[in-house]
Amino acid sequence: MADAWRERIFQWPVLVASDTAVSCDVAIVGSGCGGAALAMRLAEAGKSVVILERGGYYTKDDFDQRELNMLARVDGGRGLDTSEDGSIALTYGNNVGGASVHYWADSYRLPEDRAQQWQEVFGMQGHDPATLAKHYAVIERDLHVHPAADAYVNRMNAIVRDTAQALGWHVKRVPQARRGCLASGFCMQGCAYDAKQSQLVTYVPRALAAGARLYADTDAIGISFQGRQAKTLHCQVLDRGTGQPSKTRVDVTARAIVIAAGGFNTPEVLQRVALPQELPALGQNFFCNPCPMVHARFDEDIIQWRNIPAAWGVEEFRRARYQGPERAFGRPSSSDYIEGGYLLMPNQLQPGLLAAVLPGAGAKHRELMRELPRLGGTIAWIDDIEPGSIRVEDGQRRISMPLRGGNAARIRDAWIKQAQLLIRAGARELMFGDAEDTRITRADEIEPAVAQLSLRPARNVFAAPHPGGGARMGSSERDSVVGFDHRVHGTDNLYVSDPSVFPAPPSVDPSLTIMAFSFVAADAIQSAIA
Amino acid sequence: MPSRTDSGVRPARGIEKGPPAPPVAYTRRVNISRRNTLAVGGVAGLLLLGIGAVRMREFAQVVPHGDFLVLGQREKRTLDALVDALFPADGALPSGESVGLARAFDEQLWAAPPASRADILAALMLLEYVPPIFGGVGTFSKLSAAARARVFDAMLRSKRDVFCRVAVGLKQILSLAYYAAPATWGVLGYDGPWVKSPKPPPSAIRYAHLVNEKQRDGA
Numbered sequence: 001m002a003d004a005w006r007e008r009i010f011q012w013p014v015l016v017a018s019d020t021a022v023s024c025d026v027a028i029v030g031s032g033c034g035g036a037a038l039a040m041r042l043a044e045a046g047k048s049v050v051i052l053e054r055g056g057y058y059t060k061d062d063f064d065q066r067e068l069n070m071l072a073r074v075d076g077g078r079g080l081d082t083s084e085d086g087s088i089a090l091t092y093g094n095n096v097g098g099a100s101v102h103y104w105a106d107s108y109r110l111p112e113d114r115a116q117q118w119q120e121v122f123g124m125q126g127h128d129p130a131t132l133a134k135h136y137a138v139i140e141r142d143l144h145v146h147p148a149a150d151a152y153v154n155r156m157n158a159i160v161r162d163t164a165q166a167l168g169w170h171v172k173r174v175p176q177a178r179r180g181c182l183a184s185g186f187c188m189q190g191c192a193y194d195a196k197q198s199q200l201v202t203y204v205p206r207a208l209a210a211g212a213r214l215y216a217d218t219d220a221i222g223i224s225f226q227g228r229q230a231k232t233l234h235c236q237v238l239d240r241g242t243g244q245p246s247k248t249r250v251d252v253t254a255r256a257i258v259i260a261a262g263g264f265n266t267p268e269v270l271q272r273v274a275l276p277q278e279l280p281a282l283g284q285n286f287f288c289n290p291c292p293m294v295h296a297r298f299d300e301d302i303i304q305w306r307n308i309p310a311a312w313g314v315e316e317f318r319r320a321r322y323q324g325p326e327r328a329f330g331r332p333s334s335s336d337y338i339e340g341g342y343l344l345m346p347n348q349l350q351p352g353l354l355a356a357v358l359p360g361a362g363a364k365h366r367e368l369m370r371e372l373p374r375l376g377g378t379i380a381w382i383d384d385i386e387p388g389s390i391r392v393e394d395g396q397r398r399i400s401m402p403l404r405g406g407n408a409a410r411i412r413d414a415w416i417k418q419a420q421l422l423i424r425a426g427a428r429e430l431m432f433g434d435a436e437d438t439r440i441t442r443a444d445e446i447e448p449a450v451a452q453l454s455l456r457p458a459r460n461v462f463a464a465p466h467p468g469g470g471a472r473m474g475s476s477e478r479d480s481v482v483g484f485d486h487r488v489h490g491t492d493n494l495y496v497s498d499p500s501v502f503p504a505p506p507s508v509d510p511s512l513t514i515m516a517f518s519f520v521a522a523d524a525i526q527s528a529i530a
Numbered sequence: 531m532p533s534r535t536d537s538g539v540r541p542a543r544g545i546e547k548g549p550p551a552p553p554v555a556y557t558r559r560v561n562i563s564r565r566n567t568l569a570v571g572g573v574a575g576l577l578l579l580g581i582g583a584v585r586m587r588e589f590a591q592v593v594p595h596g597d598f599l600v601l602g603q604r605e606k607r608t609l610d611a612l613v614d615a616l617f618p619a620d621g622a623l624p625s626g627e628s629v630g631l632a633r634a635f636d637e638q639l640w641a642a643p644p645a646s647r648a649d650i651l652a653a654l655m656l657l658e659y660v661p662p663i664f665g666g667v668g669t670f671s672k673l674s675a676a677a678r679a680r681v682f683d684a685m686l687r688s689k690r691d692v693f694c695r696v697a698v699g700l701k702q703i704l705s706l707a708y709y710a711a712p713a714t715w716g717v718l719g720y721d722g723p724w725v726k727s728p729k730p731p732p733s734a735i736r737y738a739h740l741v742n743e744k745q746r747d748g749a
Binding site: 373456 | 616623642645650686691701736
């Protein structure tokens, strides 16, 4: 009976048999960090909850550690989705548990300077440091968050740690949401051992154990409104074999409807819905942490594909330094940028994805791949400063992210700092992954090489793992989409609970903050429907 | 991460709107209108128009070839030529053909979102006709392997966004599929998954089923 909660999971192919109509207190679109945490809190508070997830329900028994098989299961767009101009690869979940199933398990609290900035610059209310701290403590306990132990430091991690210390850079153990990790290195392919504390093995089962129902393979396509009141969420069941919609419908009538479909999808879902009121900020103020990489060829074996991805991370450059006050996301500034605005991490990729991002093609590319054990590298999570946008045109989602201005300055500085670290660490050759296949071997080549790297479309490869901001929180419907109670402006009972509500990038992995914000949203929704 | 090959060609109306046709009957037109062709990029647009509307129209009629579900005969020929240029057998690493890259590519196309599928097909078409811009004589599939590799490398380094995007996108999809193939791992020194048996996802099972059906029908 321990797994009786599984009986409350409805999915393809059984779900395709007939139309379904259900009612509940709260319907939640999405089962990642935002949706699952919210569902758990509401279900454990006695509310009837229905979760609708577009992707399939997979467990550790499905996770075979093969790159193509797992991309098909847990990656939205099967790894083929990019920003409008092809510059940025979009990384998001398409499965129960959302992106937490393929994330690295890095688990940071929102830094105090960011919490303060969100309050002072963006007028954030109801998510103050004291409130969030209370929720973080609960989440960290639930997800077994702890600093990475020495046993989880692979060679690439050790190189980053030791070299950063030698350079005098602030480097710290990365807090990890893991329990009994076997160090296989297949975090991005979904954990076959249930060691990574993703939503799939934490808040989703807890929500279901408390009575929530989960509909997988179910795509939200519309909402019926009566004035300001969202009445019914309309969904169609997807055929998991083809990814195409069936004719079968699931309609959910609820007292509150929550969109928690993730930073890329929530602004799209809201734009497809005929909201009672036009919201000019919807799809604006978007950020996604574009990530430049530097690859390195060493004389020793690195074996980057084993153990956890990032046991140590360089925090020296998390906050950007300016001549003058620090600039905030999307805000003009007269200050001059000096350096920073990113986390610098060891990189980890299995051979297929590594081959996709290494430079060149043909013989030179094969020669590089033959040195796979000695290949290592780093990646920087850029804290965007210039906003992008998400819009729906001709039925297609179009994502635009400017790689210019402040974003470009941070990317170039991140390339320089990564190269400095890797050269200092003794790398024989560095590659920037650009289409021109720029390679260097000496420190004095770094700045000239980086200066000529092109940021035009497709000239380099940037992953975008941490999207948000497209339905941001604020007091005015002129420049925000939801209020501080997470309710969409102009509606009585439509909410958003995911990083789309963040006013700016959090400067660290957002997963814990998404969950903490969802705890706040749960309190607001409970009060509203009491 | 592999990025979609976004050539700027918008998917045809029939692809982006309305209920999709069952994949087994996936015979449709990639509608590359003059406007969309020009949207691919100035030089590429002129090139494509210069090649002639008749051939363009022929190429746009994508009828799945043999037991493939998406790739037509012409597209498969272009793809085979690219695979042969980028992944030849070299004594240690297997050839792209022997690890089934064309099959893996077809499966990726079949399962891809319609917009990505249309973009990738358009990218293959552009690749076929682009060699004269980069010093090649004739269509891509008719060039020698060395000339194909040279043209592709020139596309990767091109100052024109459209060529670079096409080359980068195709290279990423093929590189991912090639090095994800177990036959390459021993040479690389990669010790592979700890989970011993592969567990194909539902899309792979469905794809294999439809291919089998097609093979049976054709027998």
